[in-house]
Each structure stands twice: as structure tokens, then as C-alpha cells.
Amino acid sequence: xxxxxxxxxxELTPIAVPEGDRNCAGVYIGDLLSWVMGRAxxxxxxxxxxxxxxxxxxxSLTDVACVVLAEGVTVDDRxxxxxxxxxxxxxxxxxxxxxxxxxxxxxxx
Amino acid sequence: MTDAVRLHFLVDGEDFTxxxxxxxxxxKNLRQLGIAPEIIRKVSIAxxxxxxxxxxxxxxxxxxxxxxxxxIEIELVDRGPGIANIDLAMQEGFSTAPDNIRSLGFGAGMGxxxxxxxxxxxxxxxxxxxxxxxxxxxxx
Ligand SMILES: Nc1ncnc2c1ncn2[C@@H]1O[C@H](COP(=O)(O)OP(=O)(O)OP(=O)(O)O)[C@@H](O)[C@H]1O
Ligand SMILES: [Mg+2]
Numbered sequence: 001x002x003x004x005x006x007x008x009x010x011e012l013t014p015i016a017v018p019e020g021d022r023n024c025a026g027v028y029i030g031d032l033l034s035w036v037m038g039r040a041x042x043x044x045x046x047x048x049x050x051x052x053x054x055x056x057x058x059x060s061l062t063d064v065a066c067v068v069l070a071e072g073v074t075v076d077d078r079x080x081x082x083x084x085x086x087x088x089x090x091x092x093x094x095x096x097x098x099x100x101x102x103x104x105x106x107x108x109x
Numbered sequence: 110m111t112d113a114v115r116l117h118f119l120v121d122g123e124d125f126t127x128x129x130x131x132x133x134x135x136x137k138n139l140r141q142l143g144i145a146p147e148i149i150r151k152v153s154i155a156x157x158x159x160x161x162x163x164x165x166x167x168x169x170x171x172x173x174x175x176x177x178x179x180x181i182e183i184e185l186v187d188r189g190p191g192i193a194n195i196d197l198a199m200q201e202g203f204s205t206a207p208d209n210i211r212s213l214g215f216g217a218g219m220g221x222x223x224x225x226x227x228x229x230x231x232x233x234x235x236x237x238x239x240x241x242x243x244x245x246x247x248x249x
Binding site for chain 2: 033035037042050053054057060062063086
């Protein structure tokens, strides 16, 4: 499933989507960046409430398919611009991390 | 024997916002060199953790990446306070990161363990009041 398709199904709000046709598979949830660096896998959807500039580098280095900010968290313009430049997809949603994860689980059934 | 490709970076200890840039640059360079994605992931994540550590804990430093035919070496050198107890610092969860850094999502005490996890060998030399040198190798 592409990032676009997944985002449409989950009714996510786009923040930066420079590479929306990337494939996504699996989910990682976490806010402590070194945990994410150690555990998130390539192509994962990374759900977090962390919104500072470092999420762009972490998403890029772990090669996750996209970042989904839960609980209505947003980012400032610099983060959005850097994400566009670095090819990192970011969405936001009012849903909780749990609601997002269960919705993602039912998508892949 | 062909010479190694060497990438050299100064890591600015004053600028937390741009900390991590050298690692992002290395990822780009390795991709251009046609290195396999799994290797790029290991090298760039291990280096990122070390780079962030130099900024948070040591006031910056220098990073070198050497690309040989059979391996990639990452060398991180700083003149920070040094690590008092390396075995303790290597334990998952051990951190002396200040609160302002923790609020940005760092300080889980997972950086050094990640560096070990993502590399084939990791060697730390550190002296209190003098600094820290970390050498990591990823085999190709
Ligand atoms: N270059 C360094 N100079 C001095 N001390 C260091 C250096 N690197 C690590 N340390 C010490 O080792 C501890 C553990 O480092 P580690 O990277 O595992 O965790 P952290 O940086 O505190 O948190 P995290 O990496 O999870 O965000 C640090 O809190 C710090 O006390
Ligand atoms: Mg660290």
C-alpha cells in the first residue's frame, strides 16, 4: 500500500508529502528518538507526538515510509520545509496513537 | 589497493538545531557511491547517535568516515568531559542528558547501545577532562 492510499483510508491531514507513492508496511510507535532509531524498520509508519526538527532526520535515517503525528500535533514551518527538502512524508491526525494503530491494523487485514 | 574515500566533518557543539547534519550528508554520499541500503542505514544511524552525543555531551567534535573496499569506518573525536564509566554508559537507559534535551526526545540512554547494535565493532577510548574517541566499523 502506498503512503497516499494509507493516508486517504485513515483520513490523515498532509503536512509534507514529497514522496507519497512510497510503499508502507508495519508500524512503529514511539517518542524517544533513540528507541525509534533502534527499532523502527524501513517502510514503517512511525506514529509519534514528537514534533521538533529532529524527527525529520530520524525519519530519513531509519527510512520509515512516513511520520504520522497523533493527537492533533503539528509542526512549525521550518520542520515542514526541511521535510519537503529531505523527502520525508509527514501527516497529522486528531486520532490517538492507539486509534491510528488499530485503523492501520484493520487496513492490512 | 585503492585508497579509501574519506569524508571529514566538523560537528558544531553550539548548534543543536543542525546537529545530525553530517550523518544525513553521509547517507547521501553513501547512496551516491552505490552502497547497499542496509549498510547505509547502519552507518548513518550509528554515526547520527555519535554525532548527537558529541553535541549534547561534549560540546562538539570531529567526525571522519572512511570507505574501504571491505568496510566503512566511522571515527568520532571530541574534547569534551570524557566518559567516567564506559560500561555504565553503554547500558540501555543510562543517561545524563539535561531536561531541555529530554523534552526534544533524546536522553533515553539508547544511543551508545544503538551504535553497538548497528556496527560490527565499536571501540571507545575516553579520558576524563580530555575527551572521547569512538571508532566504529561496518563490514561491507
Ligand atoms: N561523547 C561523549 N562525551 C561525554 N559523555 C558521553 C559522550 N557520549 C555519551 N556520553 C555519556 O554516555 C551516556 C549515554 O549515552 P547514550 O547515547 O547511550 O544516551 P543519551 O545520549 O543520554 O540518550 P539517547 O542517546 O538515548 O538520546 C550519556 O548520557 C553521557 O553521559
Ligand atoms: Mg545519545
